[in-house]
Amino acid sequence: MINIVLFGKPGAGKGTQAEFLKDKYNLTHLSTGDIFRYNIKNDTELGQLAKTYMDKGDLVPDEVTIQMLQSEVDKNPQSAGFLFDGFPRTLAQAEALDRFLEAKGQNITATVALEADDNILVARLLERGKTSGRPDDQDEEKIRNRYQEYNEKTAPLMDYYKAQGKFHAVNGIGTIEEVTERLTNVFDSF
């Protein structure tokens, strides 16, 4: 069983690459952003709560996100492994994930960060915002707020995983295929 965390700033290409990686390595792809958006679309209680944060580019509170993620993992007991995309995003989430997996006799195998320059990413998100319908992709101020959230709350997680010898970085700039190949090289080493 392998459990991988895919890191990367908003727009780094996590979702695009996860689509390929989950098939190649037979992993269950869990994207917290996608799950929240699904709940917003279906107007669930969780969706209504998450929306107030997401629309501003703020993180959804840890308690809500952790509980949701755990229930998604529990919905897939037959899974051969998970590809976590957009989770964990805070130290509290990372610690909760470790405890949760440990209770199941599992752990995080490795984390892989897709790295890219902020200015390139902002341009990508504004472009995506033209067609994605995502309110958080259409306004540069909200986008910048997501980067601030990332730098303050998510970036410190790299040290958390580095200290465990579980951190790998991949250059996220290039064609989709080039980035896929770099990721595949890293995944093949697990």
Ligand SMILES: Nc1ncnc2c1ncn2[C@@H]1O[C@H](COP(=O)(O)OP(=O)(O)O)[C@@H](O)[C@H]1O
């Ligand atoms: N692990 C998480 N903790 C808190 N909020 C989250 C988490 N994952 C997603 N969200 C919320 O969903 C939004 C969109 O997430 P996501 O689709 O992963 O987009 P991106 O990485 O492009 O910003 C985030 O800005 C945040 O509000």
